[in-house]
Amino acid sequence: MKHWIIWTPLALFIGFLALAASGLIVPRDTTIESQMIGQPVPEFALAPALPGKPGLTNADLATGQPRLLNVFASWCVPCIAEAPQLMQLRRAGVQIDAIAIRDRPADIAQFLARHGDPYRSVGADNDSRVQLSLGSSGVPETFVVDGDGVIRHQHIGDIRPEDVPAILAALEDAQ
Amino acid sequence: MNAPKTAHPEPVEGLPFSLARQKGSAGLRQAQSKRRFFVSLCLCVSLLFPSTSLSAQSRLPEAEWANRQLPDPQQEAEAKTLMESLRCLVCQGQSIADSDADMAADMRAMVRRRIAAGEEPEDIRNWLVERYGRWVTYEPPFDAITWPLWLIPLLLLAIGGWLARSRFKRKSKEG
Numbered sequence: 001m002k003h004w005i006i007w008t009p010l011a012l013f014i015g016f017l018a019l020a021a022s023g024l025i026v027p028r029d030t031t032i033e034s035q036m037i038g039q040p041v042p043e044f045a046l047a048p049a050l051p052g053k054p055g056l057t058n059a060d061l062a063t064g065q066p067r068l069l070n071v072f073a074s075w076c077v078p079c080i081a082e083a084p085q086l087m088q089l090r091r092a093g094v095q096i097d098a099i100a101i102r103d104r105p106a107d108i109a110q111f112l113a114r115h116g117d118p119y120r121s122v123g124a125d126n127d128s129r130v131q132l133s134l135g136s137s138g139v140p141e142t143f144v145v146d147g148d149g150v151i152r153h154q155h156i157g158d159i160r161p162e163d164v165p166a167i168l169a170a171l172e173d174a175q
Numbered sequence: 176m177n178a179p180k181t182a183h184p185e186p187v188e189g190l191p192f193s194l195a196r197q198k199g200s201a202g203l204r205q206a207q208s209k210r211r212f213f214v215s216l217c218l219c220v221s222l223l224f225p226s227t228s229l230s231a232q233s234r235l236p237e238a239e240w241a242n243r244q245l246p247d248p249q250q251e252a253e254a255k256t257l258m259e260s261l262r263c264l265v266c267q268g269q270s271i272a273d274s275d276a277d278m279a280a281d282m283r284a285m286v287r288r289r290i291a292a293g294e295e296p297e298d299i300r301n302w303l304v305e306r307y308g309r310w311v312t313y314e315p316p317f318d319a320i321t322w323p324l325w326l327i328p329l330l331l332l333a334i335g336g337w338l339a340r341s342r343f344k345r346k347s348k349e350g
Contacts, residue, residue: 032264032307032310032311034307035304035306035307036306073233075232075233075234101233102277103233104235107234126235126238127238128277128281129281132285133306135306135307137265137307138264138265
């Protein structure tokens, strides 16, 4: 019998322990990034989500200037948390278009009246079809789209005050 | 990232069943009555504030094919097989066939709509993989990254067979 073979079960067991321990110690990152970064915004045409604002098509996003595409909903709580940051970006001159996921016109109107309206347009995505085609897996999410309508950056979750510089930098990079 | 940043349209179901610890029969009975008290308390609270507990859900009715079978049984079977092997993006341990989340319902509707339009299940899977990455499918393909998943079990089986064979040989020599 070779000497080393006696130690292999112990070595395997220690290896297994290390694997299990690392799974327990390092928190699992469950964010799913869109694979559409670097690709043009897929073709879509959404009806206006509320009266008094235009709807949104993919052509509206390729205007020669980088802009933000915000995926939100009036029923989404973190969307309230990011509203002040979107207003701040709007005041800084950033163009923001929005897609409202599974939402009702009156609810959106109330949401915008209460938390501010930074949007040029809001398209109604009532069956999440456009959200799925963008590779977005929740609300809120924000995409940076360059002047040619190509997705350059994705921000998952609400935009917090500390995230604003990164968003502005991504817009700058998309110039 | 400790706090979840993204809100998901997932139903809130977490009544505190785990509060009841099992500690022998007397303790168990006590724990059960405590649990009953907590459940009724939660029910009272949720009756008092029906909108707050469900605020992270869309109020829109479900998409047309979310929970309705396709009229053609063969197509429905194809759709079902595909839905069981696609991962829900919101409730990440479940397939979209199992999940109650709004987004999973919209994904089921998308799968059925496309199957009814004559699209191949594998094309729909690839469409989703292009957007969300390989993560979205429960059936990993065989390629440069995933080959160990498929080959390591075969390798282990071969090693086991080899070990067993050498043991049997020795025995038959001794006997």
